Amino acid sequence: MNQAATISAAVPADVKAEAAAVAAAHGMSLAGLVRELVARVAAREAETLAWLDEARR
Template identity: 85%
Template sequence: MTTKTVSAAVPAAVKAEAAAVAAAHGMSMAALLRELLARVAARDAETLAWLDKARR
């Protein structure tokens, strides 16, 4: 799936809310996404393993 496809699949209201949260924390959308994934992974060993495998 390309970035364009992922972006097109996200409703505008969700994008706007995510942008507001990112701005409130002084971070980019990419940094917000990384932070969210890290927090999910930290609580879920299977997700963490999946992310580690994807990085290799």
């Protein structure tokens, strides 16, 4: 199974475009942005977790 295609297909185009713009603004690739976010969540960084919780409300 190609997980990258499955994940990519599940993300709406406007969300991908916004994420790509954020990544570009920080001088990183979209993959780099995703890795950074995953690392911060895995480290249970309080600021990132609070931001994610707020976004869910």
